[in-house]
Amino acid sequence: MDDKEILHRYLRLRRAELLAKLDGLDDYDVRRPLTPTGTNLLGLVKHVASVEAGYFGEVFGRPHGQPLPWLADDAEPDADLWASPDETRDQIVALHHAAATHSDATIEALPLDAAGQVPWWPEERRVVTLQQILVHMCVETAQHLGHADILRELIDGTAGKGPGDPNLTPRSAEEWAAHRARLEAAARAADPVSRRTPPQ
Template structure:
């Protein structure tokens, strides 16, 4: 499953396929947060924190990289160009656009798929602060985290689109 569509037909499949389907669906929810938005809309702050729609997707890229490229593949955060602190992964630069952050997330997602394919659910990641953790645990953790952030994003989108409808824009 590497297309940006929701997974179907996994109700009676095996554990790994079900976990990967649930994770896939949350990845789709995350990347779709930016659908139809321009750069200004995606960057707009609607809450007191620095959380924006663009920042949420950028953070999701960080999360994918931390759990797969760092935890499983043992790559250094600096080599990946990701911050040490999770809160810094929401910070946007001038170069961050809807297109660039979508591409960033797709690269992180694709890398995660490639790395996970080489491991079974009981394989353990040894290169993170919670080590050792199994691929199964990482899948469940990511479903939880991405679903939470997708929910935040849904609310931000609703606020953004309602404000624009009310303002005629």
Template sequence: MPGRVVGEREALGQQLEFQRATLVGKLDGLEDEALRRPMTASGVSLLGLVKHLTATEHGWFLKIYAGVDEPELWPADDDFRVGDGETAEVLVGQYLRVCERAREVVAAGELDDLVTTPSGAEANLRAILIHMVQETARHNGHADIIRESIDGTTGQ
């Protein structure tokens, strides 16, 4: 659980770590078929959420903030869709690796560091961290509902 009396940087980091761990915890005990099963009219699955958040972490922390020159992981319109060869092991492993790279980038940065987004807007690391806490928490809400629909499991 995140600390209740911590500084700004630590609070942001702890909240994001908590949300990341919550997402991965939503997958516990499910077989690959259940993880990839589309559970909404738009086709979202638990693994689709993992894939999307992997792309989001990669985009904001590595490409936009750190300026890493590497291609997008998937086309933007494909990041919620799980392909036939994309197993839970592959997608979760990729998520964990991207999160680790993001941690390193954030640790080396300052909250007031400014970057320019692809749309031309400026953002600082603080705003990116807040956005990623919000984005991951929002999709964890989706994961809660999807997981409950699969096997009745509820919780964090």
């Protein structure tokens, strides 16, 4: 496996893992904001798909052809980070698949040193290579997958890649609760102010 295949494989894996965070959830749970800034699962998928379409499309002179009105100059701020009631989960998942298919074609067609330009980056660093954009999108997708990991755990307790994930210590719900309580106690013991404040 050469360098391009390795990067492409990581990108494909992270894409699939991000989409899997929607599995088994209803329309409310995939859309509900779970942080003060409104972070939500379907919005993360919409954002990553939109960003990928641009980085592997416009940047390399290979327009993707997908209408992305939420990225237009006159769109409201953060319109790419949530789904309006008339945007269905199926539409956003289809957008994600279409962006991935177009990106895959660009990745397969061009060498790693192929040059592109990112018009929304500062002029002094707009010129990029396919390798740089592959790394950038691996990092971007993994970052938002991490956000999605936490959101999914808050929604229904599903952590990591689900039951049997080798990266998670096997514990029962009771054992996880005891583990969390131990961490809370350790955190409060480390901060004298917290020791004086009852838990919320």
